[in-house]
Amino acid sequence: MNFAAKRIETLLFIGLLTLLGGSVAYGEEIYPSKPIKVVVPFPPGGATDILTRAVTEKLAVRLGQPVVIENKPGGGANIGASAVAHATPDGYTILMGSMGSHSAAISYYKTLTYNLRADLTPISRVGTIGITVLVSADNPAKNLAELISNVRAHPGDFTCGSSGTGGQIHLTCEMFKTAANLNILHIPYKGTAMLIPDLITGRVSMTLDNIPPYLQLIQTGKVKALAVTMLERSPLLPDVPTLAESGFPGFDSVAAYSFFVPTGTPKPIIDRLNKEVNAVLLDPELKLKMREQGIEIQGSTPEAVSAYLDNEITKWAKVIKEGKIAQE
Template sequence: MPRFFVDALKFRTRVFIVGTAAGVLSLLPLAAQAQAAFPAKTITIIVPFSAGGTTDILARVVGQYMSRDLGQPVVVDNRAGAGGNIGAQAVARATPDGHTILMGTVGTHAINQSLYKKLAFDPIKDFAPLSRVALVPNLVVANPAQPFKNVKELIAYAKANPGKVTFGSSGSGSSIHLSGELFQHMAGVEMKHVAYRGSAPAVTDLLGGHIALMFDNMPSAIGHVKSGKLRALAVTTPKRSPALPEVPTIAEAGVPGYEATSWFGLLAPAKTPAPVVARLNASILKALADPEVKKKMLEQGAEPHGEKPEQFAQFIQAETAKWGKIVKQSGATAE
């Protein structure tokens, strides 16, 4: 056979093979294609609060490990405002391919829908839960210059000076805010709430003596307690924290039955392909099982907590009902 015809035949064969491969790929389910391609670029964790707060700290600790596991950079994008709603809305509207995810909180996914009259997103329908990341006590911390040294003295002082004690929070409707509102309701005191755009600026003002106290998430306050810059009065959980075992619970210190626990978890936009959700979940669980990650979180007073997406979804629904009742009982409002 003339060489010209042999070369032509080889060319047609190559074209057929390439074309067939492309055809087979096009027949694969979109979910399988997404799994094969994921992650194809940088993954962004949107933190709906300012840098330096607990949500930000946890996102960076877990994100650093996930970057190594997934083989792509994982970066944190802080979008603070409206009690976390601005950042949450951004993820709800993001392309559902797993490359933009949210470090959600008890505020964004269990409290805000009861606190705000109208949200631009649905905390349940617009997200694909990936996993919880941590359970975190709130820590009642005061500027050392304040005249009260424990919860009983705080209650006595607040009752003698209605509205004089100021407490800061990471924003109206945050778990930090509602922890304070619940305390007022159960202790029968009146304090003045001061909302900030994140925990970090509130802590800065607390250190400077511009506000009296905070019901802050432990990771963003524990360092200042250990250095003596802030005074720890109590933790908001039913049991004492191993990170600060000498600090009593609020229930022990004078308000029986008081309990408020914060939690944090990662979520993707709704309609993110199931294989991508599974890959992200696996990476998160590996991160939370890593000894170095666990150590960093425990040192900050955060308890690592991983679970399957369906378990996280059920937990969010239960928390929504629980905090809805607390919001109603406390009379708290963000508007």
């Protein structure tokens, strides 16, 4: 084949890839050529589920294949993470990872069936969700100081509910207990949906949970938000102070989420997914829709996710050690 013919052949091949929407050729298969599964390691209805479904709906359009959600809750988000870590590394199984829960698990659990850093490879940051201190509308505390005073006056009588043992919500509660030197019993639930009714009725005294599932309840006065755990106030709750403002400087717990694939997934597939995810996250309509629900979406490079994970692993290891928090 002469040079001119070879150049024409190359240009035709590039044109074919363009017509295929930038699909990545892997072996003899064009990726993606079948539905993709995204594992959410929490039950349906929670903030992570809300975020995942909104993003993957648009991602499916860009990839030209259905994206199916599979909820695999339990084990502090580690059952779902382990399932993806041990899946075939072909780009067809993706984890919506909870950066806080997975990072904390390394120090919290005695044994894990996967290695976060070795078995999972980041694709991109997807978004962050604020966490707030919540009590029932009937709770007499009007602010965080009054809540703390009431807990100290009745040690052992107060409970803190979470969406599951060992996850970020549980450990944020433990972080708060240590910072304020409080005697509070942790009560784990099988997801936020099961916790909410008991919080409304006061059966569980409080929770430090993601904002989105509670937003309407806050707005309608069924529960009260006393503080947020991020370093900055939530745009959705501008009148609710941060824990840092409330006497706990440096207190910082924000639920951050990223997509991961099993380690060994070919780099061209990782690059394609990163490109398409970041394109989806620039959608103004999606940004507005998520912001209205307390979710800030933002993309990133895989390297940025890795650096954030390293910081989270260090932070939660310190919280668990200083609080002498043992696996329940």
